[in-house]
Amino acid sequence: MPTSMLMPSLSPTMEEGVLAKWLVKEGDFIKPGMMLCSVETDKTTVDYESMDEGFLRKIIIPGGSPAKVNQLIAILSEEKEEDISAYLEKAMKKNEEQLAAKSAPKAASAPAATSNGSGPARATYAPAPPVRTATAVAAPAPAAVVAAGGRVKASPLARRMAEDAGITLDGMAGSGPNGRIVKYDVENYKPLAAAPSAAPVKGKSEGPVQRPLYGSLAPILPTQDIALNMMRKTIGKRLLESSQGTPEFFVTMKVDMGAVNGLRSQLNRAPGYKVSVNDIVTKATAFALREFPTVNSAYYGDFIRQNGNIDICVAVSIEGGLITPIVRDADQKGLGQISSEIKSLVAKAKAGKLAPEEYQGGTFTISNLGMYGVDEFTAIINPPQAAILAVGGISQEVYLDGGVAKQKDVMKLTMTSDHRVVDGALAAQFLSALKSLLENPVWLML
Amino acid sequence: MDSSYDIVVIGSGPGGYVAAIKGSQGGKKVAIVEKSELGGICLNWGCIPTKALLKSAEVAHYLKHAADYGLNVKDVSIDYPKIMSRSRDVAKQNSNGVQFLMKKNKIDVIQGAAKLVAKGLIEVTDAQGGRKNIQAGNVILATGASPRMFPQYPIDGSNFITYRHALDLKDQPKKLLIIGAGAIGVEFAYYFNTLGTEVHLVEMLPQILPVEDEEIAKTLLASFKKQGINCYTATKVGEVKAVKPGVIEAKLLDAANKEIALTVDRVLVAVGMVPNTKDLGLEQVGVKLDDRGFIKVDAFQETSVKGIFAIGDVAGKQLLAHKASAEGEVAVSKILGHAKHGLDYGLIPGCTYCQPQVASVGLTEKACKEKNIAVKIGRFPFSASGKARAIGHTEGMVKLIFGAKFGELLGAHIIGSEATEMLAELGLAMKLESTYEEIMHSVHAHPTLSEAVMEAAMDSQGQSVHI
Incomplete structure (x- = not known):
């Protein structure tokens, strides 16, 4: 007898997901526990494990397409050659009826109903090739509260x-059977640091004795196996895919930062502003991207999407991993606005309170390790984006000015590019444009 | 070298034989060394044969009360040797069952006493004194425990006996003094009393079944007194002397230091157990003991020597068969490399098979108080249960303790005729971290004694239907 396979609900707030990729094909024999497909949810990408057994006879939702939770995605049958046409017809009809029923009341009560969801929002958030539609942007979801009855x-x-503690269970690593979250996990859950300016972590200093970190008196560190949480899994998977599947190359350029420093000290004399080097780099990058839209592109396998809008992801290190919140339309915004947006995004990221719209999508990424005393480094591309900029710290360098030794502040920028989209000369031209902007930051006022 | 194995288990009780089977299922080559009968104390001289005896006592109890059920039974008499032989037969069948399981799982059974000669090397001496060496990648010590001996109670198998002798008595004692009201003492007290022996049960601590919830123990005490068992709590045993074979004079000192003089024909000593750690070569290979003499183990049952594990009674904590089996699984999962968690000792159920039965898992009310945990307690007496009334067992209650803040089940205590069977759902509830809601909203079949569990959960919220 044929059976229907439905889009799973993989997070409590998930209403729709993108069936990113089928990991099995029509005709395959499916066993419980087999990975069937990758599903991109509002939070992350999850491999969906089969709970059924049978032959995969028909894929209804092809890889790369979105589907609502419980929407028909495929048909299984017990026998390999079984006739499924009658069942398929019935199932498709039922599916259409359900979809129609679902969307009807939704549209009527849109503002209320979407408050918990990941509304369709802007089309570029989804990596699949969608069409820009005029759908109303859903209100950003408040941090998901524990959804009782979720999966x-x-x-x-x-x-x-x-x-009671106001913690969301979503994404929390469970130590029980099959990742079930139990008391121990909630008790030992460390909330992400509350404020970005958090003092050195005092977490474990509750005991009366403060033991030294180094030397013979330091406690012996236990060897421990740490379970991967959702974030580490996602980072691992995406970045491995990126570094293995992308023909990357690196171009480094040195920038004289004297002018930026001058501009910063002037800007920061304005009351209420504290513009960082990174804010200025973000703005300058947005301008450079306007000049070189090819760099502001994404690679989708059979086409390259040149993005019309310039949405810059800023990599933020948070406890247990990292996340890349997005400054939307950075080229349209003033330095003040960019600066305050980044500050607020960083604070939200550290508190674990970013809404999906705030970190999904993005057309170009900047990663800055300058504050850690890093001179230069290379970053791994955030797929499907075509390039990422790695920003080092500012250091002093001696140079000769008419035979006289002088000092200047320099910063090294390294861009990792996907050679399928960006060629070497283009990367060099882009960096050169960025260098000009940073050495003449007054252009940013235009 | 005669032979070598991935795992050698020493002792074939419920810890050892389960560990051996799990090891074999995990693809390891396993041997089990046993110096006596397969199945250890549990199957041969403990859990199982005592349950056989207790069933005889229960049947006797029913016959005594047959008229209550509308049946007139005449000429009931006790065939004591038959009760004993039935119990021995049951034990034998179970031991054979283990033999079969060993064969089925391709586990080599080596008869003899094992001694660790070096890490990974075991010398087995058989009953005839023949020796052979076996090599072991991992060793699991599951040698159990024995009754604690006291010089003032010289165990001789006739005047002074332990549980082991009680399981093989040719004649029924007329007057019996039982020292210690733990599970063993309490079960024998019920058994002998029901069969007509005059029983005196003495406990030094203020309650019988000292590890159980105070309220439950009090309920049992009241029942025992009603059944005619002479119970002395908070009472010390003074001089006990066999003045001649079968005539023992004992002096008890109660809480008020008042002396109670008894003359009995037998004394059953049931005061504590000591781990079987002697002659195992533990010092030689460096396996360390804790200050109470049990083998020191980590959360995964590994001793101070890597590759040597200890499980069950010899590793301390609760001396219970099911705890031993569970530890055996932990040790084997560590050996197989997929151990995630050690055992949660707060989730080990405890059962006493007198009538009414006592069963519990988790914290007692007193323990919650000592830990400063705010609780909500629900109780449901079997006197309010339709099923209990129908079967004529209205004694006892279900008492459930929930955390006040989150409503999680912290402790479950049941006293009643089928308490030990009813406990399982509460162990599962605790394991799954259930709250009163899941328990009270699980529809329980009617009419069952287990409905009392649901009602007790309701009662914790002041919502019981039938009280």
Whole structure:
């Protein structure tokens, strides 16, 4: 007998997902526990494991297409050669009826209904090739509260404790069977640091004795196996795919930062502003991207999308991983606005309160390790983007001015490019344009 | 070298034989060394044969009360040797069952006493004194425990006996003094009393079944007194002397230091157990003991020597068969390299098979108080249960303790005729970190004794239907 396979709900707030890739093909025999397909949810990409057994007879939703939760995605059958045409017809009809029923009341009560969802928002957020539509942008979701009855596996006690503590269980690593979240996990859950300016972590200093970190008196560190949380899994998967699957190359350029420093000290004399080097680099990058739209592109396998808008992802290190919140339309915004947006995004990221719209999508990424005393480094491309800029710290360099030794502030920029989209000369031209902008930052006022 | 194995288990009780099977299922080559009968104390001289005896006592109890059920039974008499032989037969069948399981799982059974000669090398001496060496990648010590001996109670198998002798008595004692009201003492007290022995049960601590919830123990005490068992709590045993074979004079000192003089024909000593760590070569290979003499182990049952594990009674904590089996699984999963968690000792159920039965898992009310945990307690007496009334077992209750803040089940305590069977759902509830809601909203079949569990959960919220 044929059976239907439906789009799973992989997070409590998930209403729709993109069936990114099928990992099996029509005709394959599916066993419980087999990875069927990758599904991009509002939070991350998850490999969906089969709970059924049978032959995969028909894929209804092809790879790269979105589907609503519980929408028909494929048909299984017990026998390999079984006739499924009658079942398929019935299932498709039922599916259409369900979809129609779902979308009808939704549209009527849109503002209220989307408050918990990941509304369709802007088309560029989804990596699949969608069409820009005029759908209203949903209100950004508040940080997901524990959704009772969701498919997060958690014990009743863990749910109550999390609810009480105002922690979301979504994405929390569970130590119970099959990743079930239990009391222990909630008790030992470390919330992401509350403020970006958090003092050196004092977390474990509650005990009366402060033991030294180094030397013979330091405690012996235990060897421990740390389970991968959702974020580490996602970072691992995406960046491995990126570094293995992308023909990358690196171009480094040195920039004289004297003018930027001058501009900063002037800007920061304005009351209420504290513009960082990174803010200025972001703005300058946005301008350079306007000049070289090819760099502001994404690679989709069978086409390259040159993005019309310039949405810059800024890599932020947070406890347990990193995230790249987005400054939208950075080329349209003034330095003041960019600066305050980045500050607020960083604070939200560290508190774990970014809404999906705030970190999904983006057309170009900047990663800055300058504050750690790094001179220069290379970054891994954030797919499907075509390039990423790695920003080092500012250091002093001696140069000769008419035979006289002088000092200047320099900063090294390294761009990693996907050679399928950006060629070497273009990368050099882009960096050169960026260098000019940073050495003549007054242009940024235009 | 005669033979070598991935895992050698020493001792074939419920810890050892389960570990051996798990090891074999995990693809390892396993041997088990046993110096006596397969199945250890549990199957041969403990859990199983005592349950056989207790069933005889229960049947006797029913016959005594047959008229209550509308049946007139005449000429009931006790065939004591038959009760004993039935119990021995049951034990034998179970031991054979283990033999079969070993064969089925291709586990080599080596008869003899094992001694660690070096890490990974074991010398086995058989009953005839023949020796052979076996090599072991990993060793699991599952040698169990034995009754604690006291010089003032010289165990001789006739005047002074342990549980082991009680399981093989040719004649029924007329007057019996039982020292210690733990599970063993309490079960024998019920058994002998029901069969007509005059039983005196003495406990030094203020309650019988000292590890159980105070309220439950009090309920059992009241029932025991009603059944005619002489119970002395907070009472010390003074001089106990066999003045001649079968005539023992004992002096008890109660809490008020008042002396109670008894003359009995047998004394059953059931005061504590000591781990079997002697002659195993532990010092030789460097396996360390804790200050109570049990083998020191980590969360995965590994001793101070890598590759040597200890499980069950010899590793301390609760001396219970099911705890031993569970530790055996932990040790083997560590050996197989997929151990995630050690055992949660707060989730080990405890059962006593007298009538009414006592069963519990988790914290007692007193323990919650000592830990300063705010609780909500729900109780449901079997006297309010339709099923209990129908079967004539209205004694006892279900008592559930929930955390006040989150409503999680912290402790479950049942006293009643089928308490030990009813406990399982509460162990599962605790393991799954359930709250009163899941328990009270699980529809329980009617009429069952287990409905009392649901009602007790309701009662914790002041929502019980039938009280």
